[in-house]
Amino acid sequence: xxxxxxxxxxxxxxxxxxxxxxxxxxxxxxxxxxxxxxxxxxxxxxxxxxxxxxxxxxxxxxxxxxxxxxxxxxxxxxxxxxxxxxxxxxxxxxxxxxxxxxxxxxxxxxxxxxxxxxxxxxxxxxxxxxxxxxxxxxxxxxxxxxxxxxxxxxxxxxxxxxxxxxxxxxxxxxxxxxxxxxxxxxxxxxxxxxxxxxxxxxxxxxxxxxxxxxxxxxxxxxxxxxxxxxxxxxxxxxxxxxxxxxxxxxxxxxxxxxxxxxxxxxxxxx
Amino acid sequence: xxxxxxxxxxxxxxxxxxxxxxxxxxxxxxxxxxxxxxxxxxxxxxxxxxxxxxxxxxxxxxxxxxxxxxxxxxxxxxxxxxxxxxxxxxxxxxxxxxxxxxxxxxxxxxxxxxxxxxxxxxxxxxxxxxxxxxxxxxxxxxxxxxxxxxxxxxxxxxxxxxxxxxxxxxxxxxxxxxxxxxxxxxxxxxxxxxxxxxxxxxxxxxxxxxxxxxxxxxxxxxxxxxxxxxxxxxxxxxxxxxxxxxxxxxxxxxxxxxxxxxxxxx
Amino acid sequence: xxxxxxxxxxxxxxxxxxxxxxxxxxxxxxxxxxxxxxxxxxxxxxxxxxxxxxxxxxxxxxxxxxxxxxxxxxxxxxxxxxxxxxxxxxxxxxxxxxxxxxxxxxxxxxxxxxxxxxxxxxxxxxxxxxxxxxxxxxxxxxxxxxxxxxxxxxxxxxxxxxxxxxxxxxxxxxxxxxxxxxxxxxxxxxxxxxxxxxxxxxxxxxxxxxxxxxxxxxxxxxxxxxxxxxxxxxxxxxxxxxxxxxxxxxxxxxxxxx
Numbered sequence: 001x002x003x004x005x006x007x008x009x010x011x012x013x014x015x016x017x018x019x020x021x022x023x024x025x026x027x028x029x030x031x032x033x034x035x036x037x038x039x040x041x042x043x044x045x046x047x048x049x050x051x052x053x054x055x056x057x058x059x060x061x062x063x064x065x066x067x068x069x070x071x072x073x074x075x076x077x078x079x080x081x082x083x084x085x086x087x088x089x090x091x092x093x094x095x096x097x098x099x100x101x102x103x104x105x106x107x108x109x110x111x112x113x114x115x116x117x118x119x120x121x122x123x124x125x126x127x128x129x130x131x132x133x134x135x136x137x138x139x140x141x142x143x144x145x146x147x148x149x150x151x152x153x154x155x156x157x158x159x160x161x162x163x164x165x166x167x168x169x170x171x172x173x174x175x176x177x178x179x180x181x182x183x184x185x186x187x188x189x190x191x192x193x194x195x196x197x198x199x200x201x202x203x204x205x206x207x208x209x210x211x212x213x214x215x216x217x218x219x220x221x222x223x224x225x226x227x228x229x230x231x232x233x234x235x236x237x238x239x240x241x242x243x244x245x246x247x248x249x250x251x252x253x254x255x256x257x258x259x260x261x262x263x264x265x266x267x268x269x270x
Numbered sequence: 271x272x273x274x275x276x277x278x279x280x281x282x283x284x285x286x287x288x289x290x291x292x293x294x295x296x297x298x299x300x301x302x303x304x305x306x307x308x309x310x311x312x313x314x315x316x317x318x319x320x321x322x323x324x325x326x327x328x329x330x331x332x333x334x335x336x337x338x339x340x341x342x343x344x345x346x347x348x349x350x351x352x353x354x355x356x357x358x359x360x361x362x363x364x365x366x367x368x369x370x371x372x373x374x375x376x377x378x379x380x381x382x383x384x385x386x387x388x389x390x391x392x393x394x395x396x397x398x399x400x401x402x403x404x405x406x407x408x409x410x411x412x413x414x415x416x417x418x419x420x421x422x423x424x425x426x427x428x429x430x431x432x433x434x435x436x437x438x439x440x441x442x443x444x445x446x447x448x449x450x451x452x453x454x455x456x457x458x459x460x461x462x463x464x465x466x467x468x469x470x471x472x473x474x475x476x477x478x479x480x481x482x483x484x485x486x487x488x489x490x491x492x493x494x495x496x497x498x499x500x501x502x503x504x505x506x507x508x509x510x511x512x513x514x515x516x517x518x519x520x521x522x523x524x525x526x527x528x529x530x531x532x533x534x535x536x
Numbered sequence: 537x538x539x540x541x542x543x544x545x546x547x548x549x550x551x552x553x554x555x556x557x558x559x560x561x562x563x564x565x566x567x568x569x570x571x572x573x574x575x576x577x578x579x580x581x582x583x584x585x586x587x588x589x590x591x592x593x594x595x596x597x598x599x600x601x602x603x604x605x606x607x608x609x610x611x612x613x614x615x616x617x618x619x620x621x622x623x624x625x626x627x628x629x630x631x632x633x634x635x636x637x638x639x640x641x642x643x644x645x646x647x648x649x650x651x652x653x654x655x656x657x658x659x660x661x662x663x664x665x666x667x668x669x670x671x672x673x674x675x676x677x678x679x680x681x682x683x684x685x686x687x688x689x690x691x692x693x694x695x696x697x698x699x700x701x702x703x704x705x706x707x708x709x710x711x712x713x714x715x716x717x718x719x720x721x722x723x724x725x726x727x728x729x730x731x732x733x734x735x736x737x738x739x740x741x742x743x744x745x746x747x748x749x750x751x752x753x754x755x756x757x758x759x760x761x762x763x764x765x766x767x768x769x770x771x772x773x774x775x776x777x778x779x780x781x782x783x784x785x786x787x788x789x790x791x792x793x794x
Contacts, residue, residue, distance in 0.1 A: 058686055075689070082690045089683035094705050094782040103701065104691035137786045155691065287625035295630045312648045374550045376769065381762040382724040384739075387731065388746035388754050392569045468638035475640050476731060483641065490644040502641050509636025 003070070004031035005191050006055070006159055010064035013050055024050045026216025028064070034158070037185055037192045039202035041249060042212030043257045048195045051217070052163045055193065056082050068159060077159075081152035085164040087145040091136040097123070098132040101151045122154035123147075125187075126180060142173035146180070153184055160185075162194035166201065175233050178205055182231065199253070203227075203245045204237060211249060213256040221252055314496045322496035323503055332485070332504075339470055339481035339508075342398055346405025347466040351413050351459065353406070358417025362451075368418060375415070383408035383469055387476055401473040401481070408469045412461035420454025421447065453524055460516035467512055471505055482508075571752045580756040587741060595726060595738040596764070598654060602661025603722040607715055610666045614673025614711075615703065624674070631670075639664030639721075640728050647733065657729040657737075664725045665718040672714025676707025709783045712776055719772055723765050738764075 013025040024047035032038050042048050053059040055066050057076040066073040068080065076082075081104075084090040091100050101119045110118075123129050126146040136144050145165060152160055162181070166174040182205055185192045196202050202209045203225060211221045225245060227236060236242055296316045303310035314322075326332040361367045383404050390400035424446055432446050474483025482505055489498035562572045584592060617624050642663055650656040680703055688694070688702050704711075730739030738761065745754035777784070 056690060058689060076692065078692055080690065082687070084683055084687070086683050089681050090687045092684065092701075092705075093786050094708075104693070107691065107693055107697070135782060135785060137789045284625040287622060288629040291626035291628070291630045292633075294626075308649065369546055370550050373548065374554065376766075378762075379720075379769075381758075381765055382720070382727055384724050384727045384731070385742070385758040385761045388742055389569075389758070391746060392751070464636075468640070471638040472640040472728070475643075476728070486641055486644060490648075495648065498644055502637055502645065505641050506633050506637040509638070510632055513632065513636060 005034040005036075005069060006032040006193065007067040007070075008055065008064070009067070011051070011054055011061050011066065012063035013047070013054055013059065014062040023216040025054070025061075026213075026218050028212075028217060028219055030210055030219055030222065032159075032191055032193060034191055035189050036208065037182070037206050038194075038208045038210060039206035040193070040195045040210045040212060041197065041199055041202045041253065042217065043214045043253055044197060045215060047215060047217040048197075048212060049163055051212075052082075052161055052193075052195050056080065056161050058082075079158040081155045081157040081160050083145070083148050083152050083160070083162040083165045085167050087141065087148050087165075087168070088136070090148055091144060093135065093137055095135075096132065097128065097134050097136060097139070097147050100136065100147060101154050104151065104155050118154045119150075122150040125153060125184060126150045140173075142169045142177060145169060145177060149177075149181065149184070153188060153190075156188070157190060159191045159193065162192070164195055164197060167197065174201070179233065181205065199246055199249050200237065203242060203249060204231060204233075209245075209249060211252045211256070220256055223249065223252075311495060314499060318496045319499045319503060322500035326497060326500050326504070332501075335480065335482045335485045336504075336508075338479075339474065339483065342401040342405060342473070342479070342481060343463075343466050343470040345398075346402045346470065347409055347463055349402070350406045350409040350462055350466065354410055354413030354417055354458065354462070355455070358414045359421055361414075362418040362421030365422075368422065375411075379411050379415075384472070384476075387473070390473070391477055396478040396480075398479060400477050401470055401479045404473045405466045405469045409462040409466040412465060413455075413458040416454045416458025416461070417451065420451035420458075423454065424450050453520075456516075456520040456523055460513070460520060463512050463516050464509070467509055569751060571755065575752045576755045576759065579752045580759065583753050583756055584760060591737055591741045592760075594736060595730065598657050598737070599661065599722055599726040602658045602726065603665055603719060605658065606662045606665035606718055606722065607669050609662065610669025610714065610718070611673050611704075611711060614670045615677055615699070615707075617670075618674040618677025618707070619703070635667050635671075639725055643729065643732055652733045657726070657734075660729040661722050661725045665722040668717035668721065669711065669714040672710045672717075673707060676710030677703055679710070680706045709780055712780055716769075716772060716776070719768060720765065723761070723768070727761065 008028060008030050011025055011028040013023075015022040015024055028051065040048055040051065050059065054061050055073070057066070057073045057080075068077050071077070092103070095103065098119055101122055102115050105115045105118060120129065120132070123132055126149055128143060128146055128150065131139060131143065131147075136147060139147070149165075165181075166177050169177065178201060181192070181194075184190075194205070206225050209223045209225060210219055211223060212218070213220050223245070227239070227241060227245070299313070299319075300316040302308055303313045303315045310318075361371055386404055386407055390403045394400040394403065428446055428450075432442050437445070470481065471483040471486075473479055474481035475487050476483075478484050478487065482501055486498055486501045486505070489495075489501060559573045562570060563574065565572045617627060639660060643660055646656045646659050646663070650659060684702060684706065688698055693701060726737075727739035727742075730737035731743045734740045738757065742754055742757035742761075745751070745757060
């Protein structure tokens with residue numbers, strides 16, 4: 001078995017919310033191999049976003065640790081990019097689309113032509129080659145999220161985290177963005193970990209689905225999605241295997257919503 | 271380094287830190303004249319200033335001057351607010367008026383109120399009306415602009431909702447226009463109150479109308495330096511009281527009318 | 537009538553009407569203190585062209601210098617205060633107290649400590665004009681969007697770069713608001729600092745006219761102040777439109793959605 005790229009060991013996160021102790025994450029362990037596409041689902045309030053922020057290094061865990069490429073995560077690691085749900089707030093409104101995508105690259109002091117080439121390539125991949133000179137607020141929600149994705153892609157991270165990235169767009173746009181994300185994932189061989197509350201989306205997109213319990217959060221099940229690698233919105237979603245997998249995830253989450261339901265803390269690729 | 275979850279400092283600890291800051295500032299101003307960085311004749315140490323303030327507070331002249339200042343401030347503010355409300359509502363409600371007056375307001379507003387000082391001196395001399403001229407002119411603009419903005423800022427969705435539910439004109443004003451405009455009006459009131467105080471003191475200082483500003487000028491002319499600083503400090507304290515008072519009023523009134531809106535929604 | 541012409545008419549209609557009213561109302565005036573407008577305009581040219589280099593230009597130069605100082609200090613102090621809540625808590629009550637002292641009341645203090653030359657005048661301007669800039673900068677820096685800040689952390693944008701790219705640009709709408717308010721205050725304080733013990737400047741000239749009962753000249757000075765204030769505010773609006781073009785566009789789209 002190859003060394004995992006991302007290793008989360010006994011992660012625990014406790015908040016102090018005005019004197020009330022909130023155990024957002026109880027004891028969470030899982031790992032992702034390089035190049036995998038893993039989805040995380042769970043009931044609302046299951047601390048999914050907290051988990052993602054801990055993995056991203058934006059929050060310090062109360063116990064346990066996160067390791068990226070065998071290096072302990074203490075603050076956002078350089079080989080990682082994040083796509084947030086609130087696309088409107090994650091893009092700089094005073095920069096054009098081009099400058100938004102270029103910003104993280106300019107940090108690395110690469111040559112200007114090199115940066116421009118990478119930016120144009122990324123924008124072309126997400127279908128926004130024409131919008132390079134526009135401002136984010138001139139674009140629709142779906143397009144803004146695509147800019148955020150282009151920015152992450154141009155950065156060429158090893159690990160790409162997405163926090164409910166398509167929750168705030170309409171269903172049609174969501175379907176397009178799901179397919180776009182999958183094709184980008186395959187083309188760039190990046191490890192993709194994304195959080196969603198949409199069960200259908202998780203099963204449609206991922207190779208593995210991690211099902212979380214409600215607070216205190218643990219991994220209830222690590223479900224392998226054995227759908228074909230070529231996925232299609234119509235065909236895949238109407239296949240019987242899709243329905244089975246979806247039903248299983250749904251059932252697990254329903255059980256997880258019962259108080260006191262906590263599955264085994266197991267993780268690891270099956 | 272990861273940033274830990276931000277913890278809000280408790281109000282008690284913030285007050286403590288603030289008190290520390292005040293004490294620190296007082297200490298600095300105590301030391302500077304004492305170690306001779308600046309001559310104590312020009313900058314008395316904090317203790318001397320506070321002592322002078324104590325002395326002033328025991329004299330009747332101080333309180334008379336204080337009352338004069340407050341009188342000019344309150345009267346001028348009242349006139350300015352009345353004018354501002356009336357004109358503001360009129361201009362703000364009619365789109366045509368708003369557009370027509372915009373350029374005039376833009377032209378008149380930057381004219382500094384101090385330009386009127388010589389005029390006031392000529393017309394009214396060192397009397398209350400001089401103070402009023404300056405105070406009303408200067409504090410009229412903030413409240414006017416806020417009222418115009420407030421009246422015109424009704425949320426279009428809310429307005430459509432009111433239409434759909436066939437609100438009577440009175441209900442529209444009561445549940446729609448007034449709550450929206452209220453927060454603007456209260457902000458305008460606070461801004462105008464602060465400006466009014468500044469202009470009242472300025473008028474008293476520069477023209478000599480009765481009040482604390484005049485006393486500051488007298489202290490300066492007679493080289494009563496600690497007393498001068500003490501009076502300036504007193505003016506500062508009044509200003510803080512005005513600011514804090516109006517901010518509290520704003521909070522109280524907005525909390526009240528939020529509950530009124532909740533009732534209307536039910 | 538074209539759209540531009542119509543807009544021009546709308547903008548100039550009321551001021552022109554008021555101006556005409558002033559002209560007519562005062563034309564027959566025999567009051568000593570309120571001379572007819574034509575007379576004021578007649579003395580405007582000769583009075584101020586004679587005093588251009590001795591009074592008008594030095595005053596304007598002091599105004600701009602003091603204003604620039606207030607902006608630099610206000611932003612320079614406002615950024616660290618906005619970014620560090622504990623520092624802000626320490627400094628806040630002291631700032632509230634100092635801020636509440638009307639700048640004209642501080643003129644005697646400054647005269648005592650710094651004499652009556654140009655440094656005193658500059659200090660007076662800064663002491664009043666700094667507050668809107670400082671307070672608005674603090675507010676703007678505090679309100680930096682959390683998601684944007686997280687984005688910067690993810691992509692390793694820190695330190696001076698973060699200050700430039702995120703904090704200052706994010707706070708710029710607020711800072712510019714403060715700068716606009718500071719401009720009016722700076723003009724007022726420039727005049728006040730010269731109305732006191734001074735021997736040159738616009739404010740001094742106006743007071744001098746008033747003392748010497750040269751009333752039309754005094755009014756022409758007041759008119760000049762108004763023109764100066766208006767001209768500066770126009771220049772500022774041009775600056776604001778260029779610097780905050782993105783912000784106006786953003787608000788327009790947001791308001792369209794609402």
